[in-house]
Amino acid sequence: MNPTALQIGPFSIKWYSLMILLGVIAGIGLLLKEGKKYNYPKDFLFNLCFWAIIFGFIGARIYYVLFNFDIYKNDPVSIFKIWEGGLAIHGGLIAGFITIYFYCKKYNVRLLKITDMAVPGILLAQSIGRWGNFFNMEAHGGAVLRSTLESFHIPEFIINGMNINGVYYHPTFFYESLWCLLGFIIFILLKHYKYLKVGSLTFSYLCFYSVGRFVIEALRTDSLMLGGFKAAQVLSVILFIIGIIGLMLETRKGKFEDLYSEPNHEKIRY
Numbered sequence: 001m002n003p004t005a006l007q008i009g010p011f012s013i014k015w016y017s018l019m020i021l022l023g024v025i026a027g028i029g030l031l032l033k034e035g036k037k038y039n040y041p042k043d044f045l046f047n048l049c050f051w052a053i054i055f056g057f058i059g060a061r062i063y064y065v066l067f068n069f070d071i072y073k074n075d076p077v078s079i080f081k082i083w084e085g086g087l088a089i090h091g092g093l094i095a096g097f098i099t100i101y102f103y104c105k106k107y108n109v110r111l112l113k114i115t116d117m118a119v120p121g122i123l124l125a126q127s128i129g130r131w132g133n134f135f136n137m138e139a140h141g142g143a144v145l146r147s148t149l150e151s152f153h154i155p156e157f158i159i160n161g162m163n164i165n166g167v168y169y170h171p172t173f174f175y176e177s178l179w180c181l182l183g184f185i186i187f188i189l190l191k192h193y194k195y196l197k198v199g200s201l202t203f204s205y206l207c208f209y210s211v212g213r214f215v216i217e218a219l220r221t222d223s224l225m226l227g228g229f230k231a232a233q234v235l236s237v238i239l240f241i242i243g244i245i246g247l248m249l250e251t252r253k254g255k256f257e258d259l260y261s262e263p264n265h266e267k268i269r270y
Contacts, residue, residue, distance in 0.1 A: 001161050003135050014083040015135030019128060024053055027118075027125030034117045048103050048114070052096040059095020060087040067224035067231060085136045088224065089126065090235050112199035119205045120187045126209075127180035133173035134161055141170025141219035170219050179212035199250045206243030210236040 006013040028049045035045040064086045065072050065079055072079050097115070104111045133139035146168050149159045154171065162169045186208070187201060214236040217223055223230040 001135060001137050016085055016132035017083045019132035019135070023125035023129035026128055027121035030121035030124060031118050038117065044107065048100065051103060052099045055099040056092040056096035057087065060089065060092030063088040063091020064224070085133070085138050090232060110198065112202055116198060116201040119201045120184055122205070123180045123184040123187060127177045127184060130173045130177040130180070134158070134171070137164055139173045139220065139222060141172040142221050143167050144170050172216050172219050175216050176212065179216065183208050197250045199246060203243040203246035203250065206239045206246070210240035210243065
């Protein structure tokens with residue numbers, strides 16, 4: 001598998017970077033489209049995306065490097081070689097959420113309403129971005145028989161791509177991509193449900209993604225470790241609990257709102 005999508009002299013564009021870029025563009029496009037229904041200023045949302053993505057990437061890289069510090073401590077320059085892989089989604093989500101929190105606080109905007117809008121775009125971006133792992137031949141599972149993969153009706157080109165040095169592996173990147181795509185479809189359909197409580201989509205996302213990630217992570221062989229446990233599974237459990245508690249609180253205290261039809265009446269000091 002050639003990780004290079006385009007080579008121009010000494011410069012090259014990696015598939016890993018390209019897939020992440022496509023995911024980001026798709027996610028931003030969807031958020032801007034949703035924001036228009038709320039009457040949020042386009043510049044406000046675009047700048048929010050810009051800063052969330054910048055700090056999200058930084059957070060994703062820091063998270064990965066911290067869990068692999070022994071690899072980078074003797075070669076700190078490699079920390080900046082993100083095209084080689086090494087972006088942890090959980091780190092990016094945490095850093096992105098913190099950025100959105102402070103951004104919304106600055107402009108007096110309801111945080112959960114923004115994150116509710118962003119959920120479908122985040123899932124779509126995750127689904128597309130995961131394909132970067134395919135071209136880097138990383139984030140795969142353990143060894144498996146070709147016949148097993150064929151029994152799952154996995155496309156031929158993916159099966160062939162998972163043939164690494166004569167051994168076939170579980171394409172866990174593909175499983176997660178499909179899970180996120182399913183989530184994207186579900187949450188897009190949910191927005192047609194007329195009345196939802198603010199925060200319900202955000203907390204449902206935490207539960208949905210955490211369940212899928214916990215199961216898929218069990219198959220991976222390159223997981224970041226936290227003691228004797230897989231870090232992604234530990235964090236998935238924590239986020240799932242946060243999601244459940246959030247849904248319970250919103251059910252008891254929140255009020256129903258027509259999230260996708262009513263214009264936004266918040267006054268943004270932008």
